[in-house]
Each structure stands twice: as structure tokens, then as C-alpha cells.
Amino acid sequence: MRSAKINRQTAETEISVEVNLDGIGQYDNQTGVGFFDHMLDQLARHSLIDMTIRAKGDYHIDDHHTVEDTGIALGQALTQALGDKKGIRRYGECHLPMDDAQVRCALDLSGRPFLIWNVDLPTPKIGTFDTELVREFFQALSTHGGITLHIDQLHGFNSHHIAEAAFKAVARALRLAVETDPRKADAIPSTKGAL
Numbered sequence: 001m002r003s004a005k006i007n008r009q010t011a012e013t014e015i016s017v018e019v020n021l022d023g024i025g026q027y028d029n030q031t032g033v034g035f036f037d038h039m040l041d042q043l044a045r046h047s048l049i050d051m052t053i054r055a056k057g058d059y060h061i062d063d064h065h066t067v068e069d070t071g072i073a074l075g076q077a078l079t080q081a082l083g084d085k086k087g088i089r090r091y092g093e094c095h096l097p098m099d100d101a102q103v104r105c106a107l108d109l110s111g112r113p114f115l116i117w118n119v120d121l122p123t124p125k126i127g128t129f130d131t132e133l134v135r136e137f138f139q140a141l142s143t144h145g146g147i148t149l150h151i152d153q154l155h156g157f158n159s160h161h162i163a164e165a166a167f168k169a170v171a172r173a174l175r176l177a178v179e180t181d182p183r184k185a186d187a188i189p190s191t192k193g194a195l
């Protein structure tokens, strides 16, 4: 079973993340940031990665550290669960429409972090949530998950829809990338022999 558990504690946040890459998309995510929980639930549901996340942060400042550090811990959990990446498809992509919004994700579990973020969230807030934190989350996930992560918005004017489409697009792409390729299940998908 490809799974991992990460506990990460700093002066700013306390995070625990459990993932099972071979799951069914079960989730139980409680970060104290309502909209962010809604997005993490989408990430689990549509990647079919089982995900249990608990976070406590310095909310009296804002939600920044909590969201960013959850991205770090989730990235670390994915890295650990993927191990030597033997047999995975490695690449994934998705065009995800949601009402007015359409977001494309193309990703490579390359071990080489790189984020392309071509997304314009037109309002500074979604409810009480700072929209700029969506990018912060994906930056942390890319860096600590070793993911070449390209996210491009093709359409959209509603911030909630655009953000949700981004999370779902990444989820769907991640599902493809972490799944085992039955034609090459015993090999690391790189001509270098390592990822």
C-alpha cells in the first residue's frame, strides 16, 4: 500500500497529513479554514487519494501559514508515499470546467519542482478566505511534492468556481499521474532510471 503519514510542527502551525495513493477518495480534512477544507475535500475526492488532514495555525494573524504549511506537509506526504515511483504513469493532465470557469492542469511527478500559475482570481476574498492563498498552497505542494505543476485558467469570472476548478483539475491530473501503468508496472518511468 502506497501511503504516508507526516507530522509537522512549527511555532506557527501544527499539521498532520495522512494519505493513501491507492484509496477511493475518502477524506476527513479539518484545517480551521472552511473554504480550504472544501478545496482539500475536492482534491481527495477527485484524485481518489484518501486524505486525512488536521491543522491548527496562527489564525489570529491570518490563514497564510496554515494554508502554506498544509501544502508543505501534503507535498511531503505525497513524496514519501510515492517512494521510488516505480510503475507510476508520472504524467497527468485535465481540462476541468465548472460553470463559467475552465482550468487546465498538466503535471509531471518529476522530482523537479516548478509552478506555472496563470490564474486570475478576480476578487481578493472568497468569503473570509484570501484568494492569494490558492497560489501559495500550490507553490508549497509543487516544491515539497517535487511536482512540475502547470495550472492555466482558460475561462472564468467567479473566484469560487475558478479556485474549485483549479483544485479539481490538479486532482484529476494527480490521479492519472500516481496510478500504476499496467504495461510498465515494474519500472521507474524515466530514461535516467530515477525520478
Ligand SMILES: [Mn+2]
Pocket (backbone or CB within 6 Å): 038, 160, 164
Ligand atoms: Mn464549491
